[in-house]
Amino acid sequence: MTNDVPSTSVSMQPPEVFHYDNRTVRDFGVATIVWGIVGFLVGLIVALKLVYPDFLGFVPELSYGRLRPLHTNAVIFAFAGNAIFFGIYYSLPRLCKTPMWNQALSKVHFWGWQAIIVAAALTLTQGITTSKEYAELEWPIDIAIALVWVVFGANMLGTIYTRRVRHMYVAIWFYLATFITVAVLHIVNSFELPVSLFKSYSLYAGVQDALVQWWYGHNAVAFFLTTPFLGIMYYLIPKAANRPVFSYRLSIIHFWALVFLYIWAGPHHLLYTALPDWAQSLGVVFSVMLIAPSWGGMINGLLTLRGAWDTVRKSPVLKFLVVGVTAYGMSTFEGPMMALKNVNALTHYTDYTIGHVHMGALAWNGGLSFAMLYYIIPRIYRTGLYSVKLANVHFWAATLGIMFYVLSMYFGGITQSLMWKEFTADGLLRYPNFLETVTQIMPMYALRSVGGGLYLTGALLAVINLWATARQGSLLASEEVRTRRCRRSACTERPTCTAGWKADRRSSPC
């Protein structure tokens, strides 16, 4: 076995010059924070509507039933979605040592995605919806999503094909898995028969529709809210802490385990329903197995920071990363627990689930997104963060908000569920009127709004901070990179990059 030998024969060649496109990165960053604020705000509105049903009056466009899907879509696809692209458009070129493949595709991707979000906001408030959770958008928008997603994929694959390093760093694997799986999920779940431009019926009925929907719904969480953020984590934690990932071996193993296991676990959303038992059991078994790879990711992230905890204290980026990764670990432990049949019997249909998803969304996705914003924006604006202090205030407001939110939902959910199930000595329901179990947890709904309000306040501080950061610096729209020239390998068409980015030629037949 030979070791990789850096070539020394290229030093004479003139340097190669190319440019990273930071403008698209900036645009996705702005979209992330703007849609984030919108998503949090709509979330706060619906939370307040549960406390004050007549809040904002009884206007169809602002009714709870129509705003709830707007909130979930805004947070998942607009906030987290743009955050993913923000992270990928920054990290992918730097990991591949090449610019994004096609600048026109980048533009189409950016504006296409924003147009989809606007279309979603317009249609959902008009009551135009398929009602399938996280797939509410009607068929013309579904088609647009598929097209823009392919544009994103083409741009990403093109970049990977033209890379100047041989090995695809593990983050890129997560990005690829995201692209592939979300495409499959979206297309399969969106099979519907149009009746008119704004109305369609799902191709599937009843039990089948439920199974397909939750196969999608579960894996949307897996491959839209988990894998891309894990990829970003594998880039950002080493960068921010300036040390390599704890175990590259672990990252590879947990990648494959995640990709294989996640897809099976969907039926745990349908326990005790009319879904066949074997499918339910399968869902439970795989959900429990998922703890291992999920915790693999968390441990790998946190152990990367071992011996660097003093930097965590100073850096808001690392703080958000630590809370995000920790919350990821907690959610991925809690999820499998909630997939156990006896636990599920208690938590399903209650606010406990709402607490669970917000632990993931606010802390894991939100935490990583804000870490990215605080890390990348100063860098592409060639300046430091305007105020570390303000970012720290944001961090504590967000953390406190999450605590308020999650704990009140856990407590309210369990309380309500126990009330639903309580019988008197005579064998009658203790609380036969459903409403009693709602009024009982109203204080929890109020506390939840406080938590959401705190989180939103923190995000607004981030807006101020990032805006001031951008103002004090100036955007390096096109970042010049000089590098020693690569040569094409004699036996493959693939560029085997040499000096500088150590070539990995061990498997080369040459």
Place this chain on the structure above:
Amino acid sequence: MYKEVLRSIEGIEIYPIISLLIFFCFFVGLTAWYVMADGDRLQRLARMPLDQEGESAAPHENGGKLS
């Protein structure tokens, strides 16, 4: 009732078992491969994001202006 229909599909129980086996074999193979893999190489690969060459110098987080 529903379960009876499923039972009537020939060999239905084999589906999940086969796929579980496929997954399991792949996973065990993969794990074995990586446990035995060249540690030095993996460590080098792990440093890929830290490879700063070609990237503009990172400004300090609260450094105000770039040096």
Place this chain on the structure above:
Amino acid sequence: MHRWLEGRPTQFALLTLVAVLIGGIIEYVPTALIESNIPTIAAVKPYTPLELEGRDVYIAEGCVGCHSQMIRPFRSEVERYGDYSKAGEFVYDHPFLWGSKRTGPDLHRIGGKYPDSWHALHMQDPQATSPGSIMPAYPWLFEKQLDDSLIGAKIAAMRTLGVPYEDGYEMQAAADLKAQAQTIAANLSESGMVVPADKQIIALIGYLQRLGTDIRGDAEYMAELEALMTKIEQGTGFEGAQLLVEDMDLAAGKAIYQSQRNLCYTCHRNDLGGQVGPNLTDNYWLHGCTVAEIMSNIKSGFQQKGMLPYGSGKSLTEEQLQQVASYLISQQGSNPAKPKAADSTRASLCEAQTW
């Protein structure tokens, strides 16, 4: 092998795709296979055109965000909502509306539980029927016209998806829709709520009243109703029951009236002024006004009008019926604010001396 893969995005992506598809296909294929031989429950029929439109209103307003339609096979759920949900009940549901969160109660067996007028009032002002409710009001459903221009296309689309509407039914759908809407509007106006038949609320009520009722089987349900009617006609053996006047009994009667278990107030109001059901404080009574008659009426209910039989099973004992009837009588002439107007075509005047 993996080393080779690490450098090849195409092969890598394909392998990921395979990994993902294995799980997906295994999960989905068996469910898809049984599509052809899923045991459809004979009593489960496609939605009527009005119900289909009502379902689309339900979808558009996002009702599924707060209400599930999936009763799990637990004693606590069957007790609260009714028989647990069966797979065969959803074969015509494109899309499914099981929901994932119960901010409000499950609705799978809501059909027939309350009269049409209760639903109308509840959608107009949830606090009126359910004081303390956090459900928002839906005033626009009473103003907006139901757009039924697509009903033909919807029926045709459903047929394409495998819902057994007869060939050519789309030509007749609009007429059927209007007829059913008229019936519901007539029901409402009988209870003093004037809502034109072409409003969205009418379709929504049509859908809600259909939910979960198929499985009862029409014959069985009608037989049950008939048995009940016979029982009412035969009297229920309370003849000679005395009016209770002790404070303790009246307090007990009041507690029964206001209890969360019986929810008398959801139709008659806490002050007995009436809203969906009639005013209980005036001299106009529909079904007799002796203690015995009132007890018997509460016991048997009026299923066709939407009043549940409170004496059936374990709900109210004879003593409790007597207490609550006496409480009602004690409230005669209490003159609550804004009472519901008496239906003079049906009610007969009871003389105060009768009691």
